[in-house]
Amino acid sequence: MRKRMIAQVAQDAPSDRDWLDLERLARVEVSSEESAYPIEAALLPRSGSGWRAAQAGAQTIRLLFDTPQRLRQIWLVFKETENERTQEFVLRWSPDEGATYQDVLRQQWTFSPPGTTCEVEDYRVDLAGVTVLELTIIPDISGGAVCATLEQLRLA
Numbered sequence: 001m002r003k004r005m006i007a008q009v010a011q012d013a014p015s016d017r018d019w020l021d022l023e024r025l026a027r028v029e030v031s032s033e034e035s036a037y038p039i040e041a042a043l044l045p046r047s048g049s050g051w052r053a054a055q056a057g058a059q060t061i062r063l064l065f066d067t068p069q070r071l072r073q074i075w076l077v078f079k080e081t082e083n084e085r086t087q088e089f090v091l092r093w094s095p096d097e098g099a100t101y102q103d104v105l106r107q108q109w110t111f112s113p114p115g116t117t118c119e120v121e122d123y124r125v126d127l128a129g130v131t132v133l134e135l136t137i138i139p140d141i142s143g144g145a146v147c148a149t150l151e152q153l154r155l156a
Contacts, residue, residue, distance in 0.1 A: 018046070019075075020155045022063065027060040034147070042150045050151040053139070055070065059148040061135045063155075068095070068129040074104070075134075075154040076121040082113035085140040087111065087119075087148075094132035100132065108141065118151075 022028070032040045032054040039061060041048030053059045071093075076099050078087065093106040104127070109119040133155070137148040 003077060005125065009145075020069065022155065025067075025069065026063045026065045029060070029064065031058075031060045037149075040142070042153050045154075050077075050149060053137075053148040054145055056139070056145040058136060058138045061137075061150065061153070062098075063133045064097070065131050065133075068131050069155075071125055071127040071130050071133070071155055073154075073156040074121075074123040074125060075152065076119075076123075076150070077152040078111075078149060079117055079121040079151045080149060081113050081117050083140075083146050084112050085110070085144060086142065087144050088138045088141050090136045091123075092134045092136075093127055093130050093132070095129045097131045101132075 015058060023040075028039055028043065031050070033039055034054045036051040037048070037050060037052035039051045042051040051061070071077075074091065076089075076091075078089075080087075086108055088106065088108045090106045091106055092101040095099045105123065107121065111117060111119070135150070135153065137150070139148040140146040
């Protein structure tokens with residue numbers, strides 16, 4: 001049997017992409033956050049170990065851009081190492097500062113620690129004139145008392 005070892009696929013955001021500087025380009029609104037896991041830890045490179053909600057149930061993260069943006073890539077990473085659950089998230093955008101929204105996608109994922117603990121989503125999009133990007137997370141569609149988490153959100 002001929003065999004060779006192959007490289008493991010990285011779980012981190014591709015480093016060759018010019019990600020938007022969200023700290024400079026947008027304000028962020030968040031429905032809740034645990035003080036040890038602020039939203040900046042998920043939005044800014046090398047800022048910590050991600051965001052975690054302060055309470056169970058559906059949570060919203062909203063980016064409000066100072067000027068309309070063109071988005072071509074959305075990179076999301078979710079990690080769950082403690083609770084088995086099925087999460088659903090909805091990603092929407094607005095061209096008119098939140099007066100109307102259009103869905104980008106709705107996705108479900110089942111975490112089953114210790115095996116399945118990481119969800120990485122890499123979406124190629126062509127969204128012009130984005131003034132608001134909104135991520136709503138339902139951490140457990142069965143209604144369990146689980147807090148939402150987000151490891152990374154990057155935009156290009």
